[in-house]
Amino acid sequence: MTTVTTSTAGTTGSVGAAHARLEGRDKVTGAARYAGEVPFAELAHGWLVLSTITRGRIRSVETGPVLEMPGVLTVLHHGNAPRIDGNYQGMMGPPDPVIQVFQHDRVPHAGWPVALVVAETSEQAREAAESLVVRYEEEPHDVVFGAGSPGAYVPDSETPTEKGDVEAELASSAVVVDAEYTTPEEHHSAMEPHAAMARWDSGRLEVVDSNQGSMWVASELAKLFSLDPGAVRVRSEHVGGAFGAKGIRPHQVCAVMAATVLHRPVRVVLTRRQTFSLVGYRSPTAQRVRLGADADGRLRAVDHQALSVTSTVHEFLERSADAGRAMYAADALHTVNRLVRVDVPTPTFMRAPGEAPGSFALESALDELAEKCGIDPIALRARNEPAVGPASGLPFSSRNLLACFDEGAARFGWAQRDPRPGIRREGRWLLGTGTAASSFPSGAAPSTASVTAEADGSFTVRITAADVGTGARTALTLIAADALEVAPERIRMKIADSDFGPAMVAGGSMGTRSWAWAVTTAAADLREQLALGGGIPPQGITVRADTGAAVQALTQKERHSFGAQFAEVAVDVTSGEVRVRRMLGVFAAGRIVNPLTARSQFIGGMTWGLSMALHEEAVRDQASGGHVGADLAGYHFAAHADVPPIEAAWVEDPDPDDPVGIKGIGEIGIVGAAAAIANAVWHATGVRHRNLPIRPDRVLQAGTAAHGAG
Template identity: 75%
Template structure:
C-alpha cells in the first residue's frame, strides 16, 4: 500500500487511564457502489498490427500499460483513447470488459464492443468495502486529547488484497501523546473492492468526526471549539510541517456564515411542527499530491496553441481548467488554446484519481508553456508544422521537500427528523474549504457540492446488502441501491478560503474528493442534535430512527 498498516507512539493505556473523559465506541459503514450514470464500455480493434482500444477510463496510459503487460505486447503497440467519461469515481480502471473486448477482437479479427449492464457493474466494477471502526479518545476536562486510537477493519477478496485506509484520517487530523492507528483486512469469498471517491477518508472521517462530536458532548465543549483546541502544529504521525492547513480559518468562517453561535448545544430542543431540528459539524481532509506527467505544447503558425496531454475529464471540467492554466502560462487569451486529452499516444500522465489530476497535468502544461514562451521570445519564426515543446515533471516532483500536503474543510449541516416516520431531511449544508488555488470557480464549486451531495447519500441512503450464504447482492441495480436524488437535497453551499500551495507552480491542491469527506459525519452529528440519539452505523435509515426512538430527555439511547 501507500501507507503503513499501523502507526504507534506513546503509551495508549496510560494515556486513556489519565484522561478525564474517554470515548470508546465502534462505528460501521456499509458496502457502497460507485453508481456513475455511464456504464463501463470499451471497443477494441486491431489496425495494422497495433491494438486500439476506445474506452471510458480514468487514465489512458494506465490502461495502455496494463493491457500491454497482460497480452505480452510492447506498450508502443497499444493505443488507448478515452476522450469522454460519464463519471468514474475510482471504478474506471482496468476491468473485465476491456479484457473481453481485446480477447474477442483478437480471436475474431474484427472490432468488438463490450458494455457492462448495470447489474454486471455491481459484481465486476469494484465497490467500497464495508468498515468496522473502533475509536478510543481520551482527553483532559478542557477537551485536549491525551490519547487517540483508531482501528479500521475492511473486507477484501481471496484473490486480491485491497485496504480501505480509514484509519489514515487520524494520522493527519488530530494529535495526542499516545496515538495509535491501524488498517486491517479480512479476506472473504466476495468480489474485490477498489478505490471509491475519497478512499479511506470518506468512511474514516465518519468514525473520527462522530467520536470527536461525542467527546465534545461529554466535555460540555462546543464541537467547533473542541476541534480548534486540537489543531496540530505538525503532522501527528510524520512530524512533518504542513504545506498549509487553514482548517481553523475554515471553521471560523463556516461557523459565522452558518449561524453556529445561535445554536443551543442541548439535543432535542428545536421543533417545527412534527419535525425535530438539529445542526452538526465535522472536519475534512484529503491528501494533495501530484504524479509525474508529460505534456506537449505546440505554437502554430496561425497564432494558436495546441496542448496534448493524456489527461482524463471524468466530469470534473478538466478540459476547461487546463485551457485556463495553459492560457495563463502562455499569456494569451483562452480562445487561442486548444486542449486535447484522453489519448495514450500523448505520453505518460497522471490518472484522474486521488484528487491529483488537475495539479499533475497543470504542472506539466505550465512547464512546457514556460519553455515554449522562452523560445518564442527569441523571435524564432514559426514554421508551418509549428514549434513543439515537451515537458516531464518527474524530476521536479522528486525534488519537492517532504511536507504534509492536504486540502482541508469544515462541514456544517442542518437536518429535520420526523420521529413518527423516521424520515430525515437535510435542509441545508455549508462547506468551507482550504483547497489550494481555485483555477475555475464554476467547476470547482460543482465538484465540492457534488461531494457534499454524496455525503448526504452516504449518511442516509447508500447500502449494498449481501446474502450471507451465497455472497450475492440483493437487488443490484439503481432500484435496489438507493442514492440521493434531487428530492433529497436541500440548500447546499460550498466556498473556499485563500490557500494556495506555496510549493506548486500554480498553487493547486485538489477539490475532487474533499467535498465528501466529513459530510456524512456532519449529517449524523446533526441527527444526534435533533433527536438526542447517536447513530454509529450508516446509513441512518428511517427504521433505525424508529427502532432507536427519541428520548424524553438528553442522554438517551444510542444506535
C-alpha cells in the same frame, strides 16, 4: 513562417475566473460521443456471462445451442480463450485476477466472468448470453463481514501509527470516548456504464474506452497481452463519471480477446447489474475509535482501529484509520487498518478512499467527546489544532482548517446554536445542526505534456489527462492560457490519448495538479524558445516536458486540503425520516482554477456525503453470496428531492510549492459530510447513530430504545 507573440494585453488572469465547460454544449446536445457510442465499421458486440454461484468450479459451458442462434459469432470461455499474462506489476501493483478472464475454471465469488458471447448486434449477444447454460461444482462460501469477523490481519501494505502510550494516556484521561462505528458496502454507480471497443489496425491495438487514465489502461493491456507498449493506443475523450472504478476492468480485456479471435472491432458494454461485481466498490468497514482527553477537551490519546473486507484472490485495503493521522494533536496516537478475506469481489478506490468512511467514525467520536466535555464542537477542534503533522511530525505546507470553521460558523449562524439536544421542534419534526472537519491528502505525480505553437497563432496542448466530468479539460485550458499569456480561445486542448505519453490518472485529487505542472513547464520552455525569434514554420514548434524530477524534488511537508462541513436536519419522530434542510462546506484546497466547476465538485462531494449518511447500502444475501437489488432500483442514493440547498465556499490557501498553487478538490467534498449529518441527527434527537446509513427504521428503533431506557 509566421511570427507569433505570446504576450497579449488583457489576456492573463484566466485562472481564478469562472469559465463554462468547453465541451458543455456538446454534452447537453448529444454531440459528444462516449465510448459506447462511437461508430465503427463491421462492429461486433460482446455480452458477458457471469457466474451464478459464489464459490466453486465450472464443469461445462454448453456453447453448441448458443452458436446456432441468429447473429452469434463466437463464445469465449476458459476452454478456448486466448492466454494472457497476469504476472506483472502495473501502475497500481499486481492486477486483480478478475481481469485475467477465462484463464481457469475457478469461481471465487458471485458475478465472476465465465463467458463472453459475441454477436452482430448487442440484442443478439444479450439474448444468446442469457440462454447460455453453464454448469458448476458448487462449494461452501462465506460472505459475512463484521467487527468480530475471524481471520483479521494487518496487511504488508499497512504501517500502523504508534506515538506515545495510548493505554496509559487513556487511563489518565478525565473523559473517554470508546465507540464502534460501521459503514456499509457502497458502489460508484457512474452515470455512464463501463464500455470499451477494441480493434487491430495495421498491427496496432486500438481501444476506445471510458476510463480514468488512457495510459494506465494501455500499459496494463500491453502487459496482459505481451505487446510492445507502443503497439497499444487507448483513447477516452468523454467519460460520464468514474469515482475510482474506471481503470483496467474485464470488459476491456474481453473486447481485445474477441477482436483478436474475430479479426474485427468488438465492443463490450457492462450492464448496471454487472458493475456491482466487476468494477470494485467501497468496502464495508467496522471501526473502533477511542479518545481520551482532559476535562477541558485537550486530547491525550487517539486510537483508531479499522477493519475492512477484501477478496480471497486479491488484496485491497480501505485505509479508514488514516483519517486522523493529519488532524488533531494528542500525546499518544495509534492507528491501524486490518483486513478480513471473504468470498466477495475485490473492493477498490472510491471517491475519498479511506477518508470518507474514516472521517465518519473519527468526526462522530469528536462530537461525542465535545458533548461529554461540555465544549462546543468547533472549540474542541480548535483546542487540539496541531502545529505539525500529528503522525509524521512534518510541517504543513499550509493548514487553514480553523479559517474554514471561522468562515463556516459565520455563514451558517453557528453562534446562535443551542448546544442542548432534542429541544428544537416544528410540529412532528425535531431539528438539529452538526459540524465536522474534512481533510484529504494533496499530492502530485510525474506527467508529460507537449505544447505546440501553431503557425496560425493558436497553441495545441497534448496531455494524457482524463476529464471524468470534473471539468479538467477546461481547467487545463485556463492554466495553459495563463502560462502562455494568451486568451483561452487560442488554446486547443487535446487529452485522453495514450499516444500523448505518461501522465497521472484522474484520481487521488492529484489529476489537475499533476497535469497542470507538466503543462506550465512545457509552456514556459516554449516561451523561451519563441523568445529567440525566427518565426513559426508551417508544422509549428513543439516543446515537450516531463515533470518527474520536479515532482520528486518537492520539499518534505505534510500536504492536505482541509474543510469544515455544516448540516441542519429535520427528523420526523413518527416515521423516522431524516431530511437534510441545508448544508455548507468551506474548504482550504489550494488555488481554485475555475470557480464554476470547482463549486460543482464541492457540491457533488457533499451530495454524495448526504447519500452516504442516509441512503447508500449494498446488501449481500448470505445464502447466495450475491447482492440483493444490484441495480439503481434496489441500491438507493440521494435523488433530487433529497438534496437541499447546498452552499460551497473556500478560503485562500495556495500551495507555495506548486507552480499554479493547486492542491486538489475532487474528493474532499465528501469527507466529513456524513459525520456532520450524523452529528446533526444527534443534536435533533439526543440519540447517536454510529451505523450508516441512518435509515428510518434505525431512527425509530433508536428512539424506542432511548425512550425505554429513559
